[in-house]
Amino acid sequence: MTFYSEHSKVWVSVDVxxxxxxxxxxxVLIGRRQMDPGRGEWSLYGGFVAADEGIDDCAARxxxxxxxxxxxxxxxxxxxxxxxxxxxxxxxxxxxxxxINVKDYDEQLRQEHQVEWVDINSLPELYSDHNKMVRQAxxxxxxxxxxxxxxxxxxxxxxxxxxxxxxxxxxxGQEIDKRNFRKRIKDMDFIEKTELIDKLTSxxxxxxxxxxxxxxxxxxxxxx
Amino acid sequence: MTFYSEHSKVWVSVDVxxxxxxxxxxxVLIGRRQMDPGRGEWSLYGGFVAADEGIDDCAARxxxxxxxxxxxxxxxxxxxxxxxxxxxxxxxxxxxxxxINVKDYDEQLRQEHQVEWVDINSLPELYSDHNKMVRQAxxxxxxxxxxxxxxxxxxxxxxxxxxxxxxxxxxxGQEIDKRNFRKRIKDMDFIEKTELIDKLTSxxxxxxxxxxxxxxxxxxxxxx
DNA sequence: TCAAAAGTGTTAGATTTACACCCATGA
DNA sequence: TCATGGGTGTAAATCTAACACTTTTGA
Numbered sequence: 187m188t189f190y191s192e193h194s195k196v197w198v199s200v201d202v203x204x205x206x207x208x209x210x211x212x213x214v215l216i217g218r219r220q221m222d223p224g225r226g227e228w229s230l231y232g233g234f235v236a237a238d239e240g241i242d243d244c245a246a247r248x249x250x251x252x253x254x255x256x257x258x259x260x261x262x263x264x265x266x267x268x269x270x271x272x273x274x275x276x277x278x279x280x281x282x283x284x285x286i287n288v289k290d291y292d293e294q295l296r297q298e299h300q301v302e303w304v305d306i307n308s309l310p311e312l313y314s315d316h317n318k319m320v321r322q323a324x325x326x327x328x329x330x331x332x333x334x335x336x337x338x339x340x341x342x343x344x345x346x347x348x349x350x351x352x353x354x355x356x357x358x359g360q361e362i363d364k365r366n367f368r369k370r371i372k373d374m375d376f377i378e379k380t381e382l383i384d385k386l387t388s389x390x391x392x393x394x395x396x397x398x399x400x401x402x403x404x405x406x407x408x409x410x
Numbered sequence: 411m412t413f414y415s416e417h418s419k420v421w422v423s424v425d426v427x428x429x430x431x432x433x434x435x436x437x438v439l440i441g442r443r444q445m446d447p448g449r450g451e452w453s454l455y456g457g458f459v460a461a462d463e464g465i466d467d468c469a470a471r472x473x474x475x476x477x478x479x480x481x482x483x484x485x486x487x488x489x490x491x492x493x494x495x496x497x498x499x500x501x502x503x504x505x506x507x508x509x510i511n512v513k514d515y516d517e518q519l520r521q522e523h524q525v526e527w528v529d530i531n532s533l534p535e536l537y538s539d540h541n542k543m544v545r546q547a548x549x550x551x552x553x554x555x556x557x558x559x560x561x562x563x564x565x566x567x568x569x570x571x572x573x574x575x576x577x578x579x580x581x582x583g584q585e586i587d588k589r590n591f592r593k594r595i596k597d598m599d600f601i602e603k604t605e606l607i608d609k610l611t612s613x614x615x616x617x618x619x620x621x622x623x624x625x626x627x628x629x630x631x632x633x634x
Numbered sequence: 635t636c637a638a639a640a641g642t643g644t645t646a647g648a649t650t651t652a653c654a655c656c657c658a659t660g661a
Numbered sequence: 662t663c664a665t666g667g668g669t670g671t672a673a674a675t676c677t678a679a680c681a682c683t684t685t686t687g688a
Binding site for chain 2: 190195197236238243264269274280
Binding site: 389 | 669
């Protein structure tokens with residue numbers, strides 16, 4: 187195959203912004219870069235796109251090698267390709283963001299990869315243009331979050347309305363009125379109240395809810 | 411430089427979705443592919459990213475080589491990188507969309523490049539995954555159009571409110587109530603009525619308006 | 635004189651926002 | 662018994678959507 191041989195090739199990598207929700211805060215998984223150049227700097231987790239691998243596949247593989255999880259919610263943020271974005275060589279990177287339930291992430295795996303959950307509002311300076319990637323990913327995720335029921339991917343299967351509200355507050359960065367919030371939830375039949383009660387975070391106990399995907403597909407009206 | 415030499419490189423190209431508004435319709439500039447594989451198929455205009463060129467620069471260059479225009483409004487749509495998206499070889503392509511005023515596009519240049527304005531609702535099957543790119547570009551542009559004053563890039567500097575309304579109808583694909591539309595326009599001080607009258611499209615004549623960027627920057631409240 | 639596009643306000647309904655108190659329980 | 666978080670409704674304000682006729686003028 188020589189169709190395009192007059193043109194030059196470049197390295198393409200993938201970087202993943204992994205969002206988690208813990209301690210009432212939106213967090214991102216970052217670690218110390220293990221490779222030159224920039225070894226030791228705070229960085230997103232990433233990897234190179236192989237010759238025989240689609241970019242979405244590469245992102246999924248990268249994500250799984252870090253978390254051990256698959257079928258995570260994942261979306262492309264975009265391509266970053268300034269000529270000198272990488273201090274080593276010319277690399278174009280495609281950013282993806284993913285949502286995981288922090289509790290699903292095996293603590294041992296986390297330590298092996300030497301990554302940490304860091305509050306998105308307290309991020310250090312990251313390698314290359316990774317801060318920019320995070321900002322863009324956050325903006326895109328915020329938008330989606332208000333029009334599609336993706337927030338549940340950041341929570342356990344069973345959650346209280348207070349948890350859900352705090353999640354939305356953490357992501358959007360604004361306070362939400364409790365009564366108005368619960369009113370809107372009540373209108374969405376696919377957010378189902380269960381019989382179960384959570385007694386961990388309050389003395390009185392709070393009803394646990396569940397997102398019913400099937401019901402959502404039948405009547406996909408989501409707006410928060 | 412050998413930091414990443416164990417990894418393989420790939421070809422990266424850029425494809426541009428050029429939107430124009432003409433005859434009351436939203437149109438896209440497409441042409442017959444001049445290169446193998448796929449020679450002769452309908453296709454977006456594109457080009458390869460050079461080794462010493464940022465991807466945004468590449469898109470701007472590609473856009474200018476086709477239109478002769480610069481400083482066009484342009485945004486990245488995203489990266490497309492399925493393993494077999496290109497029938498020839500493995501190429502990752504980054505799509506961009508751009509907005510131009512059809513009247514600014516030199517007819518001779520258009521013919522030289524053998525590209526045509528085609529109604530977005532009557533697009534033929536395009537090369538590779540270009541139809542998908544167009545769909546995604548349209549969706550993104552629609553969203554932006556309702557929150558940022560980018561529509562004016564598709565119109566002459568002076569335009570009538572009817573033109574503006576038809577533009578929004580063409581982009582969103584829905585009819586808009588004339589009186590409600592004009593009411594909302596009146597609330598935006600940066601859409602200025604001029605003394606000039608357009609007598610081409612109506613006997614009575616319609617007032618010509620102008621988008622005042624300076625005024626917009628002082629009070630950027632746009633919502634349509 | 636008539637066809638064609640420009641221009642102009644009002645009202646009902648829907649949505650959004652603001653706001654404060656009682657409840658249940660474990661410590 | 663009291664501190665903590667859970668749970669609930671109403672009213673005002675704002676925004677949205679529906680709707681029809683008069684004006685101007687060139688053909």
